[in-house]
Amino acid sequence: MVTIADVARHAGVAPSTVSYVLTGKRSISADTKSRVRESIRTLGYQPHVTDRGTSSSRTGVIGLVLPLRAGMHLPGMMRFVTAAVTTARRHDMDLLLMTADDGASGLRRAANSAQVDGFLVMDVEMDDDRVPLLRQLSKPSVLIGHPATARGLTCVDLDFEAAGAKCVDHLADLGHRSIGFLGAPSAVYRRSTGSAHRTMNGFSAAAMRRGVAATALSVEDDHDSVLRATKALVRAHPSMTALVVHNEAALGWITACLRASGRQVPGDVAVVAICPDELAEQMSPPLTSVRLPAEELGRHAVDLLAAKLDGKQPPPLMLLPPRLSRRASTPDPALVHRRAAQSG
Amino acid sequence: MVTIADVARHAGVAPSTVSYVLTGKRSISADTKSRVRESIRTLGYQPHVTDRGTSSSRTGVIGLVLPLRAGMHLPGMMRFVTAAVTTARRHDMDLLLMTADDGASGLRRAANSAQVDGFLVMDVEMDDDRVPLLRQLSKPSVLIGHPATARGLTCVDLDFEAAGAKCVDHLADLGHRSIGFLGAPSAVYRRSTGSAHRTMNGFSAAAMRRGVAATALSVEDDHDSVLRATKALVRAHPSMTALVVHNEAALGWITACLRASGRQVPGDVAVVAICPDELAEQMSPPLTSVRLPAEELGRHAVDLLAAKLDGKQPPPLMLLPPRLSRRASTPDPALVHRRAAQSG
DNA sequence: CTGAAAGCGCTAACAG
DNA sequence: CTGTTAGCGCTTTCAG
Numbered sequence: 001m002v003t004i005a006d007v008a009r010h011a012g013v014a015p016s017t018v019s020y021v022l023t024g025k026r027s028i029s030a031d032t033k034s035r036v037r038e039s040i041r042t043l044g045y046q047p048h049v050t051d052r053g054t055s056s057s058r059t060g061v062i063g064l065v066l067p068l069r070a071g072m073h074l075p076g077m078m079r080f081v082t083a084a085v086t087t088a089r090r091h092d093m094d095l096l097l098m099t100a101d102d103g104a105s106g107l108r109r110a111a112n113s114a115q116v117d118g119f120l121v122m123d124v125e126m127d128d129d130r131v132p133l134l135r136q137l138s139k140p141s142v143l144i145g146h147p148a149t150a151r152g153l154t155c156v157d158l159d160f161e162a163a164g165a166k167c168v169d170h171l172a173d174l175g176h177r178s179i180g181f182l183g184a185p186s187a188v189y190r191r192s193t194g195s196a197h198r199t200m201n202g203f204s205a206a207a208m209r210r211g212v213a214a215t216a217l218s219v220e221d222d223h224d225s226v227l228r229a230t231k232a233l234v235r236a237h238p239s240m241t242a243l244v245v246h247n248e249a250a251l252g253w254i255t256a257c258l259r260a261s262g263r264q265v266p267g268d269v270a271v272v273a274i275c276p277d278e279l280a281e282q283m284s285p286p287l288t289s290v291r292l293p294a295e296e297l298g299r300h301a302v303d304l305l306a307a308k309l310d311g312k313q314p315p316p317l318m319l320l321p322p323r324l325s326r327r328a329s330t331p332d333p334a335l336v337h338r339r340a341a342q343s344g
Numbered sequence: 345m346v347t348i349a350d351v352a353r354h355a356g357v358a359p360s361t362v363s364y365v366l367t368g369k370r371s372i373s374a375d376t377k378s379r380v381r382e383s384i385r386t387l388g389y390q391p392h393v394t395d396r397g398t399s400s401s402r403t404g405v406i407g408l409v410l411p412l413r414a415g416m417h418l419p420g421m422m423r424f425v426t427a428a429v430t431t432a433r434r435h436d437m438d439l440l441l442m443t444a445d446d447g448a449s450g451l452r453r454a455a456n457s458a459q460v461d462g463f464l465v466m467d468v469e470m471d472d473d474r475v476p477l478l479r480q481l482s483k484p485s486v487l488i489g490h491p492a493t494a495r496g497l498t499c500v501d502l503d504f505e506a507a508g509a510k511c512v513d514h515l516a517d518l519g520h521r522s523i524g525f526l527g528a529p530s531a532v533y534r535r536s537t538g539s540a541h542r543t544m545n546g547f548s549a550a551a552m553r554r555g556v557a558a559t560a561l562s563v564e565d566d567h568d569s570v571l572r573a574t575k576a577l578v579r580a581h582p583s584m585t586a587l588v589v590h591n592e593a594a595l596g597w598i599t600a601c602l603r604a605s606g607r608q609v610p611g612d613v614a615v616v617a618i619c620p621d622e623l624a625e626q627m628s629p630p631l632t633s634v635r636l637p638a639e640e641l642g643r644h645a646v647d648l649l650a651a652k653l654d655g656k657q658p659p660p661l662m663l664l665p666p667r668l669s670r671r672a673s674t675p676d677p678a679l680v681h682r683r684a685a686q687s688g
Numbered sequence: 689c690t691g692a693a694a695g696c697g698c699t700a701a702c703a704g
Numbered sequence: 705c706t707g708t709t710a711g712c713g714c715t716t717t718c719a720g
Contacts, residue, residue, distance in 0.1 A: 112390035
């Protein structure tokens with residue numbers, strides 16, 4: 001193993017000089033600098049990152065705290081992760097995986113053991129028990145998702161309120177006057193999951209603003225519940241012509257269940273989903289959707305953390321604007337009328 | 345920050361003693377041991393992992409080299425990754441992510457910088473250019489997938505030959521005498537991807553052994569190619585009653601394309617896929633499949649690496665036996681005949 | 689602008 | 705069984 005001392009000897013300078021060339025923490029004459037660089041190259045020196053004089057200095061490693069709960073959207077997570085590693089490498093950093101079920105103790109372990117310079121915490125909820133700890137920790141962190149109060153933290157998230165609103169606006173623009181909302185299982189709302197609550201709030205507020213009738217229902221993750229929910233919705237609101245779905249499990253069944261309730265998609269009922277793009281594309285008919293921007297979140301999260309590590313103070317909350325991709329499930333009104341005329 | 349020296353002082357022993365209590369590398373009297381433990385607890389000591397006396401000693405970190413190529417099966421990778429982190433934690437280790445596009449240089453960087461104790465290398469191919477490097481590296485590694493020659497390495501992989509054979513056996517047992525095989529795009533075979541070649545070899549050998557007619561075709565990743573392939577297959581082998589598909593992209597289209605070629609699934613043609621379970625379940629009809637065991641691979645890979653780090657010498661190649669899950673696409677012959685009779 | 693030297697927290701001989 | 709001591713590779717004072 002070639003050490004900094006070997007380089008120093010080879011270049012005819014002191015070890016500390018080599019160190020300074022590496023870190024750039026003090027000015028070195030162009031001459032010595034190039035001589036040292038040369039020696040580094042010819043000897044094939046690689047800094048022994050693990051041991052940087054211990055006390056000060058960074059490790060170049062970011063802890064990525066993954067949620068391992070069941071029912072996570074695996075492809076979405078993987079997208080986030082790969083975007084995060086790629087971005088981290090651009091900042092000359094690496095990612096250390098940590099499971100969320102290590103929970104608070106795992107965070108503390110990693111923080112104190114000086115393994116990492118900071119944390120990326122995925123899937124943060126409204127009143128996440130890791131949040132108080134993160135505030136105390138001396139290491140900076142960036143949360144994906146945001147708790148009830150983001151004070152003193154840095155968070156990135158999709159703007160779920162705007163997402164809910166965007167769905168309504170899209171549908172209202174198409175002329176729909178009565179819109180339903182199928183949300184997550186009630187347990188998710190009880191857990192006070194940020195994305196679920198915020199989306200529904202955004203949906204309701206936008207419905208008020210646009211003066212359209214709105215009915216929201218929480219729905220469980222099984223086929224029967226979805227069927228019951230759609231039937232109830234159709235019975236209670238016969239005039240309902242559009243549905244916003246924020247429940248990935250329900251997506252696969254929704255078209256069939258609506259049909260079983262006497263409604264065709266998109267002929268009788270237009271559907272907008274809030275879900276990963278690929279999921280929306282797989283449905284038949286493909287669903288208009290507001291996408292969950294995994295890659296952007298990963299990129300921004302790492303960039304924000306890197307900024308913090310450089311002593312900058314990014315804003316506490318970065319909300320990504322929702323983007324809606326229009327697909328077959330929300331056709332133009334003219335088209336719908338023609339179809340309706342054809343079929344009835 | 346509370347150091348080992350603080351603990352030593354508090355417990356009235358030498359720093360080294362504390363160190364030995366921690367590592368268990370020499371026997372300590374029960375008395376001192378408990379006294380030290382007590383001090384550790386009350387002072388809230390956490391080992392400063394980053395700096396373990398530099399020279400010897402492990403970092404407790406495993407490098408996980410991910411392939412970031414397009415077209416990877418994201419949910420499967422995520423399954424592998426989560427199984428790997430979980431298992432790693434059981435060995436008191438963490439996982440450091442590395443992208444494969446860092447390639448050989450990335451491996452070298454991580455190895456020399458002493459960031460990691462060893463590597464997990466995903467998605468290894470027959471003649472992978474990282475393999476020679478891995479042999480040279482002083483750090484141990486475990487490969488997922490296996491190169492042409494596994495000498496001097498440790499590999500875990502699904503036994504793809506057995507998988508191909510298992511498909512044939514299942515179909516032959518059901519009475520099928522003429523079986524087709526739809527493989528990966530030809531580019532994949534040219535790249536000499538292990539799983540593709542081995543599966544096909546297993547398929548062909550088993551077909552010989554069972555005395556059934558077999559025809560294999562490579563097929564590109566688009567709808568048109570799949571359609572052309574099925575049509576060609578049906579025309580050339582009108583008596584073909586079963587199909588093995590080892591191509592994830594093709595799966596979604598296969599049923600429709602067979603129908604377009606005048607064959608119903610499973611009435612006229614039974615189908616077995618080699619793919620992640622969840623994919624097979626999503627198809628309609630759900631496909632009988634040999635699963636890609638992401639979790640098992642993750643678990644075994646980490647266990648093997650941990651064993652190597654403990655100085656053990658695991659066998660160079662661990663092949664997981666294929667498991668076939670039967671679904672609607674390979675019904676009993678009796679049922680098929682009844683259906684065939686019904687429909688024509 | 690550069691060198692010498694003193695640690696950093698921990699481990700591993702070396703001595704009892 | 706335990707304490708003393710000498711490093712590990714690198715950073716960072718402190719002196720030029």
